[in-house]
Amino acid sequence: MLIKVPPKSALREAQTTSESAYVSRRSVIKGLGAGIGGLLLSGNTGAVDLFGDGVEGGASEATPRKPLQFSPQRPAPDLVLTPVDKVTNHNNFYEFGTGKTDPAKYSQGFKTEPWTLRVEGEVEKPGTVDVWKLMSDIGLEERIYRMRCVEAWSMVIPWVGFELGKFLQRFQPTSRAKYVAFETVYDPEQMPGQRNRYVGGGVHYPYVEGLRMDEAMHPLTILSVGLYGKTLPPQNGAPIRLVVPWKYGFKGIKSIVKITLVEKMPPTSWNKLAPNEYGFYANVNPDVDHPRWSQASERFIGPGGLFSVKRQPTLPFNGYGEEVASLYKNMDLRKFY
């Protein structure tokens, strides 16, 4: 299959505000030391501001995020970052409700500490890791990725995490391991969407996802424990989530408690709910429409207010074709969507 790689200049618009704001913010936070969430709450004073960001603050910091030690991405890609408030106030996390603002509202106080992650199945050394200990032991790095939701909106998010592949190697996968199955925590007491089918959008819980082994081992695939330099807020999948930048956002399973290496293709939540709409692969593909959304273009949620909305063409594999197209070279991506 022919993969068109767009010129590097394709996304170089207005590379001004957000990233520099982020970098300076980050250096200030580093300079001052721990936990100054207030820095992220500055700015909007409530004046009528339909043209500005307008969403500073909100509920995002009700659960304080902890600063992380990590190596910044160098060189940083030429991407305009989505402001942190938008990343943390526009989420799909049906366990906390189907509205985009529900997760930020209803996940505050969600207990993410302590947290253990079990790795089992086709591995020589199954084991359980303490995620918070892992965060300080494993070398964390920043990955600034495009994030594309199947609902045709996109963001650019500076994740902090580590490669899933390197992590899985610790458990010594056997030769029978062909797929990786992931599972979100099942905790109906804390997650209203798991208590009530109506709140949870009819999804069968716990949420499950899966990757093929080669996708899981790909260096672009990470387990993320933070964004914008600090630990994840609950609505973004604290304390640990999956990020696969060339796939639609729903593959990025949140608040993971179990990873199982398996021989057969594992079930995935959205595929179970509507197999004609959501396939196992879910690679970002402008040529294959979702029944409800054209995938040819996307609305980028960037800096700026309501009237600075930008539509942009969607890139094959979300712009990561150069790195990942070879994984699918003999596959009909219309069939394996």
Add this chain to the structure above:
Amino acid sequence: MAAIAKKSVAVLLQIGVHLGGLLPLLWLFYAINAGHLGGDPVVELIHYLGMGTIRLLLLTLVVSPLAKALHFGQLNRLRRPLGLWCFVWASLHFSTWLALDLGLDWSLIGEELVRRTYILLGFTCWLILFALAITSIPALLRKMGKNWKKLHGLLYVAVLLACWHFWWSVKSGWIEPAIYLGIAISLLCWRKESVMRWIKSLRSW
């Protein structure tokens, strides 16, 4: 109740309808700025306006059977303002989608209208509301005579289309749209005779 008292109640209700149509829009303006609609207010805005339209449509259908049941003919004065607010909300819903979601990309808009049935349903509903709103101008109303009533019976179709549009637009979970569709069908059943009369009147069109 004395006729005068009934009339003043109707006037108060009419003011209430106008406030009910307007105040949530003012709240929206504030809410966007205060961040209540989250990091991507566009989608929230579209949903809020769409749900408001459906609720107003259902409310519009309540009026005349209620007026009949209560022997309170003055209530019928509420139909026009309610109907017009339906059109305002539907138009805001539609234009938010056109301008803020699709960024006025006309080729994409055309494609989406044709390829996504739920959008076509919503668009048809808006066209009906548009026709009903335009013909609410008193001069036109008089000029149209009997045909006015025939045209305005399309409200029954519009309310069903709106609920169906809602049903097909949700990504998961059919309970909420089912509740609205259930209410719409019950309201149409409640005024079965008017609906049947309207269907019959179409034969002579």
